[in-house]
Amino acid sequence: MAKREKTRKHKYDNRKNHAKHYPFSLCCVDFQHGNNLDLFVRAAASFGARDVHVIDPTPHRKVLKNSSEGPYDYVQLISHSSSTEFLDYHQANKLKLVAAEIHPSAQPFTSYRFDFTSHVCLVVGGDQSGIPIEILNQSDIVHVPRPGVGLEPNSTQVANILLYEAV
Numbered sequence: 495m496a497k498r499e500k501t502r503k504h505k506y507d508n509r510k511n512h513a514k515h516y517p518f519s520l521c522c523v524d525f526q527h528g529n530n531l532d533l534f535v536r537a538a539a540s541f542g543a544r545d546v547h548v549i550d551p552t553p554h555r556k557v558l559k560n561s562s563e564g565p566y567d568y569v570q571l572i573s574h575s576s577s578t579e580f581l582d583y584h585q586a587n588k589l590k591l592v593a594a595e596i597h598p599s600a601q602p603f604t605s606y607r608f609d610f611t612s613h614v615c616l617v618v619g620g621d622q623s624g625i626p627i628e629i630l631n632q633s634d635i636v637h638v639p640r641p642g643v644g645l646e647p648n649s650t651q652v653a654n655i656l657l658y659e660a661v
Contacts, residue, residue, distance in 0.1 A: 513542065514542045514661075515542045515543075515544055516541070516542045516543065516610065516660070516661055517610045517612070517613045517614065518543055518608075518610065518613065518614040518615065518616060518660060519538075519543050519544065519545035519546065519547060519589070519613065519614075519615045519616070520534060520537070520538050520543055520545070520546045520547065520615070520616050520617075520618070520653060520657075521546070521547035521548075521549065521580065521591075521615050521616065521617040521618070522534050522546070522547070522548055522549070522617075522618055522619075522620070522649065522653075523549045523550065523577070523617065523618070523619045523620055523623065523624075523625055523626065523629070524549065524550045524619065524620035524622070524623045530620075530648075530649060530650050531548065533650040534546060534618075534649075534650050534653055535565050535566060535569050535571070536565050537650065537653050537654045537657055538565070538569045538657075539565035539568050539569050540565075540657075541654075541657035541658070541660070541661055542661060543569065543657070544569065544570060545569065545570045545571075545572055546569055546570070546571050546572070547572045547573075547574060547580060547583070547615065548571060548572070548573050548574065549574045549575075549576065549577055549579075549580050550620075577626040577628055577629050578628070580629070581628060581629065581632060584615065584632070587613070588612060588613065589612075589613050589614070589615040590609070590612050590613065590614045590615070590634075591614075591615050591617055591629065591632055591633035591634070592606070592608070592614055592615070592616050592617065592633060592634045592635075592636060592656075593617040593618075593619075593625050593629060593630055593633035593634070593635050593636070594616065594617065594618050594619075594625075594635075594636055594637065594638065594652045594653075594656055595619060595624055595625045595630060595635055595636075595637065596624075596637050597630065597635050597637070599635055600635040600636055600637040601635070601636055601637070602636065602637060602638075602639050603636040603637065603638055603639075603655070603656060603659055604639065604659070606634065606636045606659075608659070608660045614660070616653065616656050616657070616660070617629060617633060618649045618650075618652050618653045618656075619649060620649060636656070638652055638655050638656075
């Protein structure tokens with residue numbers, strides 16, 4: 495088998511000089527599996543987010559880096575031990591929260607208009623636990639319409655859909 499000429503890290507470095515960055519970040523709540531976080535960070539890097547907020551124990555960067563070469567050097571992971579700590583950060587930094595959740599007050603994300611006059615943080619909950627009510631109470635709430643028989647897509651898939659719509 496032939497060895498690749500360039501690593502994924504080299505490819506990221508080549509794109510860095512002309513990559514766009516947008517005034518938004520991502521927040522994941524209670525991701526139980528490191529693979530979900532890995533895919534979440536890849537999505538953030540791909541769509542121009544600079545920060546990923548993690549509410550729950552964050553795996554050590556070395557562990558994450560072993561599972562995915564590259565995007566961790568271009569996206570800042572900001573760890574919060576609780577939703578209260580994240581909300582304190584949100585208030586101090588004037589983030590506008592947009593939470594993706596199946597909730598009675600949620601509007602379809604397709605009718606939501608992202609306003610980037612201030613920094614927007616897209617919040618996605620874990621597949622089992624969702625987003626804590628204290629975060630939902632301070633967020634615009636959207637959902638991804640699902641016309642099929644499935645209840646909802648995976649949290650990382652939701653993040654990709656929202657990122658695509660936002661940019």
